[in-house]
Amino acid sequence: MLLAKTLKSSTFRLALIAIGTFGLIASAIFAYVYWSTASYVRSRADRTIMAEQASLRDVYTRSGRDGLIALIAQRVADKGFADHIYLLVGPGPVALAGNLTQWPDGAAEQGWSEFRAPVPSSASANPLVRGVTETLARGDRLLVGSDISDLDGFTARIRAAAIAVIVLIFMLAAGASIGVTRRTVGRIESINATSRAIMLSGLDQRIPLRGSRDEWDRVAENLNLMLDRIQTLMGDVKQVGDNIAHDLRTPLTRMRGRLEKAYHGPRNGDNDAALIGDTIADLDAVLGMFASITRISAIETHARKDAFRTVNLVEIASEVVELYDAAAEQDATRLGLAGDPEVLMTGDRDLLFDAIGNLVDNAIKHGRAGGRVTVTCDNGEGGAVIAVADDGPGIPADQHDHVFKRFYRLERSRYTPGNGLGLSLVAAVASLHGARIELHDNAPGLLVRLCFPGH
Incomplete structure (x- = not known):
């Protein structure tokens, strides 16, 4: 039962995705290691073969065919060149010199190739040979190669080891995923069982703890x-x-x-x-x-419209200015009140006081030190309007739609005291009063306007 739930759980599916992703990355890494190793091994063999080919070509150029035949015979007899192969043929298929009796199957007529050929001096039957073919000046063809069976075996072992490691990683990851998922599903089932017991018998049941502190x-x-x-x-x-x-x-x-x-x-x-x-x-x-x-x-339930009364917005703003005047003086900020002498509206006095206070507090905190903050109350065409303006850095236009979200703060304000809820409270109070919030560039600074509907 638990195993079936484990295999069907989203945690197990996510674990499989993680295993697959990690497996692909590991496979790519091991493939790169194998390719690099094989390329390095073959490049070393190629340099040896090319050096030997150049030596033979020089002898052919200086001493002709006979000199080259003599040198090849010397090389074949020398045990130090036991892993080398040589074959010189004329325009016909007859071998003129070397340790091969005929042109091997798979060998290219020109350039590089890998093939299997019987080399009498080799310990292995039909070893893997890597060689290069060159057509000389008189139409003779010279094949110079080297037995790379050991090198090929080395790369094969690397390939087998890489495959074994990848398979082992997949097996361990799959086992770990099933174990972790079973543990997760088991804990979830424990919570679900307690929830069902609570629904059946009441709130006396509690979820058991295992003491793991996880x-x-x-x-x-x-x-x-x-x-x-x-x-x-x-x-x-x-x-x-x-x-x-x-x-x-x-x-x-x-x-x-x-x-x-x-x-x-x-x-x-x-x-x-x-x-x-x-x-x-x-x-x-x-x-x-x-x-x-x-x-x-x-x-x-925040349904506080039963506390709405006719209030004078100027009187509330004046009390806010008086309350925050000391805080403004600490930053040498000039805090003032302007506008009409009386602006009447219907609202909750306490909530309006809190909203205006938050706007003034933000203007003082985020405005320019030694600057000015002005609170203006006006009787607009549609209803009462209150504005709070500062001459600080302001808020970028692309952030205007975000600053009223809960806990949202600008990057430069993250180290300023506050919790990011002040403007959220302003938005909530404005919504309760049916007001519209406007943010404008004060050039410099920010201008925040609350436009309340008429009576």
């Missing part, structure tokens, strides 16, 4: 902490429900007792009026309790 144990710890938090929240919800039921039971019981007493007793105007007044007071207390609960829920 990433899976950390995931399990975090999930267990999350389950603890959920269990705590569920307990809090139950407690709140119990408290509400308890707090409502007392006034409702009291109201029912009064009404039942009045129902069974004689009518009395003063007593009835007092009973009605007490009942209304209890009902107001109950309604106030529900209103408080609704208000808390609205704040927690």
